[in-house]
Amino acid sequence: MHTPDLKDHAVLAAQFNANEPRVNWHDETLWWVRQKRDRMAWSLPEWEALRDAASAIKHNVLGNLHEYLLEFERNAIANGAAVHWAANAAEHNRIVLQLLQQQGVKRIVKSKSMLTEECHLNPYLAENGIEVIDTDLGERIVQLAKEPPSHIVLPCIHKKKEEIGELFHEHLGTPAGNADPQFLTAAARTHLRTEFLQSRVAITGVNFAVAETGEMVVCTNEGNADMGAHLADMHIACMGIEKLVPQRKHLGVFLRLLARSATGQPITTYSSHFSKPKPGQQLHIVLVDNGRSRQLGRADFRNSLKCIRCGACMNTCPVYRRSGGHSYHNAIAGPIGAILAPNLDMKQYADLPFASTLCGSCSNVCPVKIDIHQQLYKWRQVITEEGQAPASKAAGMKLMAAVLSSPGRYRFAGKAARWLLRTMPGLINNRFNPWYKQRELPEPPATSFAAWYKKNR
Amino acid sequence: MNSRDQILAAVKANQPAASALPDLDGFAAPGTAGVEAFRKVAETMGSRVITISSEAEIPALLKEYFSDMPLIVSADPAIAAWCPNAPVNWKEGDGRQLQHVDLAIVRAQLGVAENGALWLTEAALQVRVLPFIAQHLAVVLQADTILPTMHHAYNVIGDLRSGFGVFIAGPSKTADIEQSLVLGAHGAKSLTIIIV
Amino acid sequence: MKVGLFIPCYIDQFYPQVGIATLQLLEKLGCEVGYPTGQTCCGQPMANSGFEHLTDGCNRLFVNNFADFDYIVAPSGSCVLHVKDHLHVTDKETAATHIREHIYELSEFLTDILKVERLSAKFPHKVGIHQSCHGQRGLHVSQMTELVGPAFSKPQQLLQMVDGLELVTLNRADECCGFGGTFCVFEEAVSVKMGKDRVADHIHNGAEYITGNDVSCLMHMEGILRRQKSNVKVLHIAEILNSEV
Numbered sequence: 001m002h003t004p005d006l007k008d009h010a011v012l013a014a015q016f017n018a019n020e021p022r023v024n025w026h027d028e029t030l031w032w033v034r035q036k037r038d039r040m041a042w043s044l045p046e047w048e049a050l051r052d053a054a055s056a057i058k059h060n061v062l063g064n065l066h067e068y069l070l071e072f073e074r075n076a077i078a079n080g081a082a083v084h085w086a087a088n089a090a091e092h093n094r095i096v097l098q099l100l101q102q103q104g105v106k107r108i109v110k111s112k113s114m115l116t117e118e119c120h121l122n123p124y125l126a127e128n129g130i131e132v133i134d135t136d137l138g139e140r141i142v143q144l145a146k147e148p149p150s151h152i153v154l155p156c157i158h159k160k161k162e163e164i165g166e167l168f169h170e171h172l173g174t175p176a177g178n179a180d181p182q183f184l185t186a187a188a189r190t191h192l193r194t195e196f197l198q199s200r201v202a203i204t205g206v207n208f209a210v211a212e213t214g215e216m217v218v219c220t221n222e223g224n225a226d227m228g229a230h231l232a233d234m235h236i237a238c239m240g241i242e243k244l245v246p247q248r249k250h251l252g253v254f255l256r257l258l259a260r261s262a263t264g265q266p267i268t269t270y271s272s273h274f275s276k277p278k279p280g281q282q283l284h285i286v287l288v289d290n291g292r293s294r295q296l297g298r299a300d301f302r303n304s305l306k307c308i309r310c311g312a313c314m315n316t317c318p319v320y321r322r323s324g325g326h327s328y329h330n331a332i333a334g335p336i337g338a339i340l341a342p343n344l345d346m347k348q349y350a351d352l353p354f355a356s357t358l359c360g361s362c363s364n365v366c367p368v369k370i371d372i373h374q375q376l377y378k379w380r381q382v383i384t385e386e387g388q389a390p391a392s393k394a395a396g397m398k399l400m401a402a403v404l405s406s407p408g409r410y411r412f413a414g415k416a417a418r419w420l421l422r423t424m425p426g427l428i429n430n431r432f433n434p435w436y437k438q439r440e441l442p443e444p445p446a447t448s449f450a451a452w453y454k455k456n457r
Numbered sequence: 458m459n460s461r462d463q464i465l466a467a468v469k470a471n472q473p474a475a476s477a478l479p480d481l482d483g484f485a486a487p488g489t490a491g492v493e494a495f496r497k498v499a500e501t502m503g504s505r506v507i508t509i510s511s512e513a514e515i516p517a518l519l520k521e522y523f524s525d526m527p528l529i530v531s532a533d534p535a536i537a538a539w540c541p542n543a544p545v546n547w548k549e550g551d552g553r554q555l556q557h558v559d560l561a562i563v564r565a566q567l568g569v570a571e572n573g574a575l576w577l578t579e580a581a582l583q584v585r586v587l588p589f590i591a592q593h594l595a596v597v598l599q600a601d602t603i604l605p606t607m608h609h610a611y612n613v614i615g616d617l618r619s620g621f622g623v624f625i626a627g628p629s630k631t632a633d634i635e636q637s638l639v640l641g642a643h644g645a646k647s648l649t650i651i652i653v
Numbered sequence: 654m655k656v657g658l659f660i661p662c663y664i665d666q667f668y669p670q671v672g673i674a675t676l677q678l679l680e681k682l683g684c685e686v687g688y689p690t691g692q693t694c695c696g697q698p699m700a701n702s703g704f705e706h707l708t709d710g711c712n713r714l715f716v717n718n719f720a721d722f723d724y725i726v727a728p729s730g731s732c733v734l735h736v737k738d739h740l741h742v743t744d745k746e747t748a749a750t751h752i753r754e755h756i757y758e759l760s761e762f763l764t765d766i767l768k769v770e771r772l773s774a775k776f777p778h779k780v781g782i783h784q785s786c787h788g789q790r791g792l793h794v795s796q797m798t799e800l801v802g803p804a805f806s807k808p809q810q811l812l813q814m815v816d817g818l819e820l821v822t823l824n825r826a827d828e829c830c831g832f833g834g835t836f837c838v839f840e841e842a843v844s845v846k847m848g849k850d851r852v853a854d855h856i857h858n859g860a861e862y863i864t865g866n867d868v869s870c871l872m873h874m875e876g877i878l879r880r881q882k883s884n885v886k887v888l889h890i891a892e893i894l895n896s897e898v
Contacts, residue, residue, distance in 0.1 A: 014842035023846060029636055031825070038798065044571075046484060047801040056479040063475035066468045079620075085461035137642060138633035154633065161635045181637035189643060196643070197553055213618070223589045223629040223644025230586035231552050241464065248614065249481060252607040255624070256571075266498060266572030267607075267626045270589075270644070276620035278585050280551070289464045297471030316799065318829045322846045355840060357833025357847075358701065360790035364799035380703030389703055397704040404662065404694040405710020414666040434841040439848070439876030442667040449665045449672035453688050457676075 009355035013323035036264025055369035058306035068211040075214025081283040089119035111225035113205025117331040135224040150325025153311035202228030206239035215275035242305040257367035262310040306368040313362035335362035350388040353379035485608035490570035499573030502627035526559035552586035561591035574626035594645035657722030662694040674891040689718035697735040720748035730788020777817030781860030784827040785867035832873040
């Protein structure tokens with residue numbers, strides 16, 4: 001699987017597993033979130049009908065995206081916003097930089113936006129002399145640690161409070177050794193209030209944009225998007241083109257599902273509907289494609305564009321919980337990341353669709369019913385067809401196919417393998433065999449079922 | 458071709474056949490919801506819920522619950538009369554003038570029983586940042602405006618246009634540090650809902 | 654009713670006792686069972702690894718072997734799901750479709766087609782059920798904890814007919830064991846960790862045996878149990894349902 005210049009999930013996951021108690025902690029923390037989600041789902045008898053409705057609304061959006069984008073643009077402009085279009089990440093970053101340069105600012109606040117992570121906006125702006133302060137607490141923590149978020153909803157879920165205490169001691173001057181979440185959150189509140197009050201520009205992400213009204217909905221628990229956007233002279237909202245919903249009433253379906261699926265709350269604390277800029281303020285909306293229109297054309301994979309970024313698939317994924325978000329080496333980790341990433345770069349992310357047992361739990365929790373595990377299977381086929389599978393694996397599979405498509409060769413190979421295991425187990429049970437490293441092989445029986453059958457029936 | 462046209466052309470070429478929108482009526486059986494149902498959920502969301510029989514009780518309530526808060530600002534003219542310490546020009550400025558407000562009092566258009574959320578519009582807030590920047594928030598809600606679900610809420614909000622509107626459900630909170638719930642992240646540290 | 658017995662390759666080679674139990678059980682229940690001797694594998698190992706295009710040979714063989722049966726039954730939810738989802742042969746599509754629509758995992762065949770209501774089996778032990786994902790989430794042999802809906806479990810329904818058997822309740826009713834086909838070697842670290850955690854849940858809740866309807870998952874967990882020198886054993890559900898009174 002592993003080529004030296006490419007990152008590999010299996011290798012990174014093995015590193016994560018070097019510390020088993022920490023893996024247990026990570027697994028149990030996220031499993032707790034999954035359980036909270038289950039309780040919320042069970043509190044609504046109409047839960048499955050809501051998922052059906054959400055999926056159908058998003059399907060309608062995909063089929064009318066061209067029309068909805070035009071409708072949204074028209075209404076947003078009528079509301080007083082400026083609408084920008086970015087074909088790719090680089091263009092998105094250039095648009096944002098230009099706006100910031102016009103305002104002459106060197107330091108800005110940003111609330112959570114996975115899109116800006118996908119576009120690597122922060123490092124780009126840093127290269128151009130502008131510092132971005134991430135204001136979501138979890139994002140601020142990973143930013144101070146110089147790490148990317150490991151989860152789209154819980155960015156620092158991989159960090160222990162003691163490590164966060166250390167970071168705050170170093171960067172915010174809190175007393176050494178204080179790792180109390182209450183205390184650390186209060187320290188961050190004070191620190192970030194200063195930033196909110198000083199910043200003249202705020203960037204936010206967008207959870208939903210309504211074609212009918214030209215408004216955008218941003219959901220947070222902390223209130224950081226609102227603190228930033230309402231105090232700033234300029235609000236820049238960055239969104240992927242798939243974030244649209246047709247009408248305002250459709251928000252009812254998505255706001256009922258989003259927080260329940262994400263963190264097991266009935267709704268986020270704040271669901272803010274931005275329509276017109278406040279008097280004297282500029283509102284800029286950047287619509288970003290960056291591969292989305294290409295994904296829209298892939299019949300097998302377009303459903304991935306329904307994603308509302310709740311993170312439920314990560315919380316339920318038994319592999320994600322035991323390998324950590326960074327092992328996916330992509331802005332969006334977990335099962336959904338593994339079906340989105342190959343569209344961005346098939347070679348770089350060829351490992352991700354294989355980082356799954358195809359257990360299917362992700363598809364079951366998905367509030368918009370994306371067939372995630374089926375798409376993982378299909379990406380595997382595409383990656384192989386496109387020649388991204390390692391040559392050794394391809395050779396092995398060809399050999400296996402040749403054996404299994406011939407009863408004679410199959411019987412011979414099976415007999416040989418069992419004989420080998422019985423007479424020279426060391427040849428197979430050794431440290432070069434990844435099965436044997438932490439598991440015993442089955443005791444080889446003297447006879448196969450077929451041979452028994454021949455004798456007994 | 459500029460990026461706009463290029464994106465739109467690619468989307469048009471690649472989008473699947475259009476499908477119908479689902480009917481949402483089944484999710485919103487007509488009716489209102491009880492105060493108790495709302496209270497129960499609102500409290501689990503971290504809100505304090507106080508029920509009064511008339512708005513005339515508000516001054517007494519302010520005395521009882523908020524006497525330690527010197528700077529109280531109300532965006533509602535009727536209630537503002539009971540907040541004598543509010544600067545007369547608190548609405549003037551870009552919002553930063555509100556950074557020392559201890560308590561903001563605003564009026565909600567409606568409440569949602571399934572999640573304890575309150576719908577606040579720009580008109581009711583006067584200054585958009587008010588409910589976020591104030592250290593604490595109190596919201597006055599008429600009991601008969603409590604609706605069962607978000608579907609009901611959007612049916613009422615309909616296409617009423619406001620420059621800004623927000624559902625607020627509880628105080629500002631975070632669980633980003635090891636999933637420990639902490640109230641008072643960046644917005645109001647507490648939310649008191651006064652049901653009339 | 655002519656039932657074709659499909660014994661997946663690794664069961665044939667390494668767990669013949671599971672094939673024997675399945676055959677004996679079906680015969681006990683009055684089925685006329687045939688076992689085509691030219692069978693090998695459903696092709697899943699290649700397909701799940703991204704090499705579905707190499708499965709034509711397996712598919713053709715499968716259709717040739719099983720086209721003439723009323724039903725095809727296998728003691729593996731995973732292999733059955735693969736056939737159901739992916740068995741196609743260009744010039745034999747009618748036969749392939751018949752197979753896809755009439756292939757059953759053993760426990761669902763017993764509950765849904767044979768409508769078994771009692772069994773003469775005895776197994777006086779504490780048993781934990783491992784819900785293999787493909788049987789559960791793919792074939793729906795039991796309700797899934799992610800979904801809001803009425804509870805049911807075909808394997809549990811059958812195990813409750815076994816005299817003396819006591820089912821243990823797990824902390825995580827249907828988490829994946831981490832076998833995942835070639836995942837178990839390409840992602841060795843996570844695979845083993847998942848297996849260890851699954852096994853620990855059964856042990857913690859007092860299981861003496863772990864059973865399920867997929868030998869692949871059981872083989873993976875057995876490998877871990879044996880390395881840990883645990884007394885807990887794995888048995889395929891057919892072996893328990895076929896155990897003598």
